Amino acid sequence: MSLARNTIVQSTLTLGSRVLGFTRDLALSARFGQGPMMDAWATAIMLPNLFRRLFAEGAFAQAFVPIYGGVRAAEGEEAAAVTASEALSFMFAVVTGFCIVMQIAMPWIIPLLMSAWKHDAGVMSVAITATQLAMPYLACMTIASLLSGVLNTGGKFALSAGVPVALNVCTLFPLLAPTFIPSMSQPDTLLAVSAAVTVSGLVQAGLLWWGVRRLGVRLKISLPKLTASVKKTLALAIPGAMAGGALQLNSVVSQVLTGSDAGARSVLYNADRLYQLPLGLVGVAIGLALVPRLTRAFVQGDHEGGQKTLDDGINLAMAFTLPAAVALFVIPYFIIDSTVTRGAFTHQDAARTADTLRQFGWGVPAFVLAKVLTPPFFARMDTRRPMIFAVTSVVITVVLGASLFFWFSHIGVDGVLGLAIATSVSAWINVALLWGTLIREKAWTPSAGFVSRISRVLAASGVMAALLLAAGIFYPELSKLFLAKEIAVLIVCGAGAVVYGACLFLFRAVTPAELKAVLRREPGASVQGGGLD
Template sequence: MSLARNTLVQATLTLGSRILGFARDLVLSARFGQGPMMDAFTTALMLPNMFRRLFAEGAFAQAFVPIYGGVRARDGDEAAAVTASEALSFMFAVVAGFCILLQIAMPWIMPLLLSAWKDDSGVMFAATTAAQLTMPYLACMTIASLLSGVLNTSGRFALSAGVPVFLNLCTLVPLLAPSLIPMSQPTTLLAVSAAVTVSGVIQAGLLWWGVRRLGIRLNLSWPRLTAGVARTLKLAIPGVLAGGALQLNSVVSQLLTGSNEGARSVLYNADRLYQLPLGLVGVAIGLALVPRLTRAFVSGDHEGGRRTLDDGITLSMAFTLPAAVALFVIPFFIIDATVTRGAFTSLDAARTADVLRQFAWGVPAFVLAKVLTPPFFAREDTRRPMIFAVISVVVTVALGSGLFFWFSRSGVDGVLGLAIATSVSAWINVALLGGTLIREDVWAPSARFVGRFSRVLAASAVMAAVLIPASLFYSDLSRILFAKEIAVIAVVGAGALVYGVCIVLFRAVSVSELKATLKREPGASAPTGLD
């Protein structure tokens, strides 16, 4: 498949999952508002997600894909399956043991993470139990991540992009249940937390089935530190250290917001919205880039690698910039129109919108980092991304903590400081990654790239000019169109239409390129039932 087509498959399926995820968050906010149960759920979900990014979807997964792809290219599918089985057995054993330790220690960890409610025994019990229920999700995602790497290396992207929808489907069931069966907020919290782990089992099971459908036989066995596992760990350790630094940043943010009632809920809602373009575009392109760049560098096709990176950056920004503009220009419009209902008030929406605006200008950097990191991993260079990540984390922790306390003392929401620091550090990380690739002549912006990127910027500016009046007349539009939900759909739709027209008129993307997106590269295999 072409890079654009792979990305299209990833983004389309991820979009379905994100839409359901947004629906889940709407019900969560309506059910819990920004009260103690919402803080408890975001904490319970944060723990497995944080370590999942570190272990499952982080450095180990990114180190495994090039090694698996290299063994497959040199020694064939059978040797690659042995390598994958050894890595799977080792990582699953390590992560499962880690999950059990965290579950045992949770009664002592939770009062530190949720210090604003530490004197409320009911909230502490519910939060601790919820976290213990969600932790097995991490072990399931370890299996799922490695299986996704096997599928993606084989050119199969649909299943790995589609299974995350089960997290949202499973958690929606207990959230909607109180509409039929009366349930207290703590009971609903525990049911949703258990559903998180159920979804992990389903995802891992479906991916296992998908790998077997390809004829690849993987086995879970007693973990052994084989040569293949040791090599993967050697490549992964710098990334783990970098990921650990990133998660340290997350821990600091959690400790700071845990001392402020409702702050963690604000951070969660803002994070979910700005992560939407990152999940749709950054992750999709990153997954599509790694196998393709690996093939290019293994075969010595450096020019092909440059073209792939050129296309990846242009394509990612064409999708990301309009999303970032909308989140920056009309954040309150979006949040109040969609989320405000039930226990979630317009005051909650205003607080969340202020934080979201500070995340929005960092969104392009978050996506660019996803695109600029694969060239390092494709060349088995994990050390320098680690160094750059550590630098950006130091900036985030130092600047974020300073701004949080300064803003709080000044009567300003301290969460704003965390959002500002996150965006600043993201751009620093991009500057370090991109600067290194340019300096080493791994990638150099071509004249064609500069021209197309400039036209994408111009189209985004025109879209912003359309959205700004809408943000000023939000109440009037809601009244004229009879409902705020209709108003936000109309405004976002108009902005997307204007942007799409400008993209074509400015020739940032031509009709022939749109057609090429759907074409398969020469020699690509025919799709299977998985795709």
């Protein structure tokens, strides 16, 4: 498949998952508001999710794919299956052991992460148990990340992009249960949702295992051994985890700081879910699709092919990401209040969340660009420098975020805003370091066509921003005009998307012929054996 086709396949399926995920978050907010149970949920899901992103969407997958793909090309399918089995057995054993240790240590970890509630024994007990129930999800997703890498290397993207829907389906059921069981308390609901997280991990791993077998790859889980291929994978994955997971490490810092402010964890959770949407839909999809293509270009010495792949990747990323970033920055309250405010979630909660979301909004393009600019380093087996850049980014977030959090709190401004500002600043610095290194070493030189295309995408985004700004000013009137705020936000966002798309063609940022060309299947790109797409 072409890069665009791979990206669209993954993004379309991921969109379905994210829509269900947003539905789940609406149910969570309506059930828990921004109270202690919502803070406990955000904490329970944060730890396994942090490592899930590092493994399933980050460095482990990106480090494993070039090694697996290289063995597959040089030694054949059977040798590649042995390499994958060795990596799977070792990583599963390590992560399972880590999960057990974390569960044992949870009574000491949770009070540190939820210091605002540490004197409430009931909240602490529920939060500890909920996190222990959710933690095994990490072990399941370790298996899923490797299986996804096998499928993607084989040219099959649909299943790995589609299985995350299981998380949202499984967690929705216990959230809907109080509708039929009115006596079900908030703590009981929280524990049921947390257990459902692990159940969904088992479902996802099982489906991907089935998909790999359909592809014709036979994997085995055995006693872990530190073989040469495992050492090579770890050598790439460990520093790569710091590079690919800079955003997630930044999130941990934010979580620790907000633990001292009741309700702040919930604000951060809701804002995080919305600004991570374009990252999951576009950045991750393009990042995963880029790795096999860039690896092939690097191995074949095809510098021109690598340049074009990266040009296309960045152009696609920005074309899909900038309108989302504009909407999050220009009309955050419109989006939050019209969709989330109901039940225990109030207008005041929406206003606080919207202010934080706006500060994340201008960092969204950087979050996505980092996902696109990191694969060229991985394709050349270079994970050291992205690690250094990521550590620099984390240090900036820690220092600037903590400083702004305490300073804002001291002067009567919401400290969470400082954390969002620091996260966006550090993301742009990380992008500048990655971008500058690639250009300096002539690993990538932006072409005149690339610069022209990006300028036109920016112009189209500016027109859409003007439309959304006007809509935001007249939000109350639009809600009355269209009978409901939910209908109003759908119409406004739909109109923005239509105007943006029209401007892309009007400004010739995209032409019908070019769109047809990038969607055309590449000769020889199809891999036989799976039929999953």
